[in-house]
Amino acid sequence: MGFQGDEEFGNNNLPVNNNLPSKSIFRYNSPLVQVTLIGLVCFCCPGMFNALSGMGGGGQVDPTAANNANTALYTTFAVFGILGGGIYNILGPRLTLVAGCSTYILYAGSFLYYNHYQHQAFAIAAGAILGIGAGLLWAGEGAIMTSYPPPNRKGTYISLFWSVFNMGGVIGGLIPFILNYHRSEAASVNDGTYIGFMCFMTFGTLLSLAILPPSKVVRDDGTVCTHIKYSKVSTEAIEIMKMFLNWKMLLIVPAAWASNFFYSYQFNNVNAAHFNLRTRGLNNVFYWGAQMLGSVGIGYILDFSFQSRRTRGFVGIGIVGLLGTAIWGGGLANQLKYSYDDLPPKLDFKDSGSDFAGPFVLYFSYGLLDAMFQSLVYWVIGALADDSEILSRYVGFYKGVQSAGAAVAWQIDSHKVPMLSQLIVNWSLTTVSYPLLFVLVMLAVQDDHNDKERIANNLADPVSAKDTNKPV
Numbered sequence: 022m023g024f025q026g027d028e029e030f031g032n033n034n035l036p037v038n039n040n041l042p043s044k045s046i047f048r049y050n051s052p053l054v055q056v057t058l059i060g061l062v063c064f065c066c067p068g069m070f071n072a073l074s075g076m077g078g079g080g081q082v083d084p085t086a087a088n089n090a091n092t093a094l095y096t097t098f099a100v101f102g103i104l105g106g107g108i109y110n111i112l113g114p115r116l117t118l119v120a121g122c123s124t125y126i127l128y129a130g131s132f133l134y135y136n137h138y139q140h141q142a143f144a145i146a147a148g149a150i151l152g153i154g155a156g157l158l159w160a161g162e163g164a165i166m167t168s169y170p171p172p173n174r175k176g177t178y179i180s181l182f183w184s185v186f187n188m189g190g191v192i193g194g195l196i197p198f199i200l201n202y203h204r205s206e207a208a209s210v211n212d213g214t215y216i217g218f219m220c221f222m223t224f225g226t227l228l229s230l231a232i233l234p235p236s237k238v239v240r241d242d243g244t245v246c247t248h249i250k251y252s253k254v255s256t257e258a259i260e261i262m263k264m265f266l267n268w269k270m271l272l273i274v275p276a277a278w279a280s281n282f283f284y285s286y287q288f289n290n291v292n293a294a295h296f297n298l299r300t301r302g303l304n305n306v307f308y309w310g311a312q313m314l315g316s317v318g319i320g321y322i323l324d325f326s327f328q329s330r331r332t333r334g335f336v337g338i339g340i341v342g343l344l345g346t347a348i349w350g351g352g353l354a355n356q357l358k359y360s361y362d363d364l365p366p367k368l369d370f371k372d373s374g375s376d377f378a379g380p381f382v383l384y385f386s387y388g389l390l391d392a393m394f395q396s397l398v399y400w401v402i403g404a405l406a407d408d409s410e411i412l413s414r415y416v417g418f419y420k421g422v423q424s425a426g427a428a429v430a431w432q433i434d435s436h437k438v439p440m441l442s443q444l445i446v447n448w449s450l451t452t453v454s455y456p457l458l459f460v461l462v463m464l465a466v467q468d469d470h471n472d473k474e475r476i477a478n479n480l481a482d483p484v485s486a487k488d489t490n491k492p493v
Contacts, residue, residue: 050239052169052246056178058231059165060185062118065225066125066158068189068309069218070151072197073129075190075288075305086141088435090131090148091285095428097149101156102424103264106417107257109161110410117161118229124154125222133215156420161232163416167402168409169238169246173324175403176333179396180320183312187392190309193218198302210298235409246409257414264418269405272461276398277419278426279450280391285427285434286443287387291352294359294440295380297367304381308388315392323400334401334462341393342455348386349448355383356444361437394451401458404466426450 047054074091101108109117124147131147134140162182170178196217197210235246264270292301292308323337359365368377402415433443 048239050233050237052171052178052238052240053181055169055233055238056166056182057185058228059118059162060182062122062225062229062232063158063162063182063186064189064192065221065228066122066189067155068186069193069221069225070125070128071187071190071309072193072305073132073215073218074284075194075292075301075308085435086135086144087132088285088289088431089141090128090144091431092148092428092435093145094128094148094152094155095281095424095426095431097152098155098424099152099421099428101153102159102419102421103156103261103417105156105158105160105420106164106413106415107254107261108157109164109413109417110257111254113234114161114165114232115230115234117157118232119226121154121156121158121161122222122226122229124151126219126226127151129215129218129222133212133219136210136212136215152424156417156424159420160413160417163399163402163420164235164409164413165232167399167412167416168235168407171240171242172404172407173330176320176323176325176396176400179323179399179403180316183316183320183392183396187309187312187316189221190312191306193221194302194305194307194309196302198299198306201299201302260414261417264414269461269465270415270418272457273398273402273419274422275450275457276394276454277422279447279454280395280398281423281427282430282450283387283391283447285430286440286447287384289434290440290443291355291380291384291387295365295368295384297369300368300370300377303370304384307381307385311385311388312392315389316396319393319396320400323397329468330404331462331466331468334404334466335459337397337400338455338458338462341390341397342452344393345390345451345455348383348390349444349451351383351386352444353441353448355380356441360440398458401461401466404462 074087105117112120128144128147128151131144134143166179166182167175197214200213200217201210238246240246292304296304319337319341322340323333325333326336327333368380370377370381398419399416402419403412405415406412430443433446
């Protein structure tokens with residue numbers, strides 16, 4: 022499995038390949054190209070899933086089927102998110118990603134079926150299967166995104182991935198908007214919307230075959246991303262069990278639980294509660310577009326704002342914490358105006374005038390905060406190690422806890438827990454996570470050894486600067 026050529030070990034204890042065919046950052050086996058490819062895979066699969074979920078109720082007038090399907094999805098996701106890192110280490114990226122991506126097609130197809138027959142059993146079963154696939158996909162994605170880049174460029178590459186991935190939500194939001202534009206009174210999306218999603222997901226599944234294993238990805242300084250070959254089932258079982266006793270992972274648990282917990286509230290009780298069908302599609306274009314902006318902004322802060330990596334982490338946590346407090350405070354002011362028993366009139370982007378502006382800006386801001394929060398957590402995880410085998414387990418644990426929280430959240434919404442209570446829980450969970458992330462950065466993230474040289478490289482070339490630092 023190792024990269025063919027003369028190898029020696031560099032200053033980061035990873036093998037160095039001295040026969041680079043090209044110094045271009047656009048080499049097929051460069052971290053930049055590989056992270057971009059995994060971004061495009063996620064653009065097509067979870068990106069389109071996000072657009073489908075973001076319409077509220079999976080594009081249906083009654084959100085019950087979507088809520089139950091999402092509960093099944095995140096229940097199995099919680100298990101296979103944790104197991105996914107180990108499976109990735111055994112199977113490698115291609116088999117893991119192909120298996121994961123293919124389940125998204127089935128899920129979108131189940132709602133096409135529901136559009137005609139109104140039987141939710143297929144959607145629930147497809148959701149459970151998608152949870153298995155999503156666990157595999159996101160464990161592989163997390164390992165690639167956090168381990169392929171140079172240690173001092175992880176924030177930049179995370180923002181690159183997040184931008185490409187969320188372009189899927191932008192394009193996916195345009196699909197229902199365009200196909201349902203002249204159906205201002207429509208309650209459920211048409212068949213073409215689901216078929217469009219399925220076409221993108223099929224392309225993403227095929228594209229996942231282009232991802233290289235970490236032993237064949239070579240950074241610009243010649244280091245290979247890992248020298249470790251595929252693992253064994255017994256090894257992964259032991260290492261996964263250790264995650265539950267790892268104090269670093271335990272400090273991440275509140276942030277992981279919170280990071281998808283708010284989707285059911287934002288999609289069903291903000292977007293679906295306030296807006297008609299075509300406007301919900303338009304809103305999602307901006308929601309996922311805001312995620313692109315948020316990831317780029319926090320990525321710059323986490324890589325370039327200060328010489329000290331630990332200081333950059335502290336500043337990033339502080340900025341996300343302050344912005345989150347402001348946005349959830351605005352959400353509280355909005356939520357006090359309506360409830361399940363007193364729903365607001367449906368707003369349309371063309372016909373509602375100034376009434377449209379406030380809820381729209383709030384929904385946009387929720388997207389901005391989501392990207393900044395999750396990019397921050399990924400950066401912290403990436404700063405804890407530099408090897409794909411370790412990081413795949415860390416990310417798998419994060420996605421597993423995240424999905425357990427989401428499973429609970431979708432059932433909370435399905436049981437019509439008061440909207441105000443949902444908002445307060447979401448705000449509280451994110452707020453609790455900030456000081457714990459601060460402690461984790463303080464205790465576990467070390468400063469770079471060659472800060473002056475690293476900053477000089479950053480300024481000279483923010484994407485392809487040499488990896489001259491010994492990783493944590």
